[in-house]
Amino acid sequence: MRASIARLNRSLGSEVLGLFAFLLVVVIVFALATPQFLTLANFGSIAFQVPELGLLTLAMLMPIISGGFNLAIIYTANICGLTLAWVLFQFGGPDAPLWAFAVGGAAALAVGALAGCIMGLVVAYIGAHPILVSLAMMIFLRGLGEFLTRGSDISGFPAFLQPIGHGFILGIPIPLLIFAAAALIWHVLLSRTRHGFSVYMIGSNMKATGYSGIHTKRTLTLIYTLSGLMCAVAGILMLTRFNSVRVGHGEALLLVTVLACFLGGVDPFGGFGRVVPVVLALIILQVLSSGLNLLGANQHLSTAVWGLFLIAVMILRWVAGKVGTFNSGKG
């Protein structure tokens, strides 16, 4: 038993068991509090809500592991959604053919990658701090979006987009499948590839990584490009979920994605963090939110609870750290 726990910790990250226990406690508490909680409808709604925040969190995760930040994720996603919308409207709006969606999707991905790439280049080659670079990019993209749309909603998309945001394959919501695929790619990328290894090394010590022969500048550029790409996926999904694009949509999620990363045990200074605990953290946040919702609270209370929950988890980790050093000191 102990060996298998150790193996689990090694392969998925030591946070997983603790977070899983949290999830279990939260589910049990809500199940006792309201009969509507353990229903298919509730889990269905959770399954539809996790992906949007989840994709954005993945976009935030890789820069944070490398010791940086990408505060531009929301507006990158908005601009990508806008790109897709623009292409669709060039080919007839609601009557646009399927290939127009393919072209628009590709354009959206390209725009996301470009926004990320510019940030990555400035971070890597100028050496400016990622918080500042991505903050400037965020202000720029928000301005660009407001300039292009004049702050209004854009809606009226082809009907075939509906299933991407609301459909099922084999009873599983399509957004959830997209998120699962993205999370799997991120997990493999971070834990099994050369690039992933370089990301962790840069997060631990950029100078030493450079001296050991890793092209840190190229890796940094790639990190932000991939992050931008993930924003584009999120932007496309948001377009299909809400059947509209508005610059500023999902604004409130920006700091929630950072919160989810920290809850998932990602080191704020980089170097440590895994995909699986972050996904668990996302599920916990969403379960908390929908459970409170069933009890009659609104999203604002959920936001507050998320914040308090993060503080509680950090305090518990501190206690666990104290106990851990106490034990190892004795033995």
Place this chain on the structure above:
Amino acid sequence: MGRFIRDYPTEFRLAIVLVALCVFLSLASDSFLTLGNLTSLLNNNSVNLIWAAGLLVVLIAGGIDISFAVAASVVQYVAVYVFSAIGGGNWAIGFLVAGGLGLALGFVNAALIHLFRITSIVVTIATFNAFFGLLMFITSGKYLYNLPDWWTGRVILFEQQAADGTWAELTLPVAVMAVALVATWVLIRYTTTGRQLYAFGDNPEGARRVGINIGRMQFIAFGWCGMMAGIAGLMQAHIVQEVVPNALIGRELDVLAAVVLGGARLGGGRGSVLGCVLGVLLVAVTQNGLNLLGISPFAFKMVVGAIILIAISTSNLKFGAIAGIGRGRH
């Protein structure tokens, strides 16, 4: 002068850019270099500058605060109820209450950071969500208009009528902003505590070993930031004459960008009041200039973002330093 350039390279470069921008705007637009425009620039940016002064101290001490704008909203809302409970109040009580409430919220951050050794960005993102969520939940997002008269009545400190009949005036928030900036400058430049804040921000472990009280540093830095946030909240409500719980959320990142643009290092140990004033003013003058040049307001943010991107691309705000320095603060 040579020493200034060596010691404050970012501030110097920023000052040159700002002067060049001002010269350009005064040539391109008749109304830029008028007393009316310059005083309204100061009036409109006093709240941001008060926040910037508070945030600067936290950045120098090696921390970061995301929660200050939301804390200001909380202070505004609570202050309204405090004033009605004590039957009105006046400016002296107002500053005490707003500063005190802000200080208390800052201490919440400091306590969590110091007692449980949690990194400041984690704590302040958590308190950002907690403060805002609780505020919106408890108030249901209700606006408050019934503010005491002393709070909403305009206080004009200086006024002059220009030849074309428009009024140039400086209002109370500008004076408060000036006091906040001077107080911050004295704190970080001329007190032992201030020098300790720099040392602590630059190398926390080194600072601890020479006998600096780490906990005291955290409480002073975040307490100062919270107090400034509260006072800025008081001023903002004074200007707009109402309290809107979600009016200030989102402005923390704009202020952060301006302060870091002014040379305060994320990771601690560097930053000056002059730089933070220049950073805020650069953004403000850019927006003001775009307005005077008749460019669509929808394009403002885009240009501001581009200018910050260009400014950091041509400066030497190093990123490599932070990873090593921040690490000591677990």
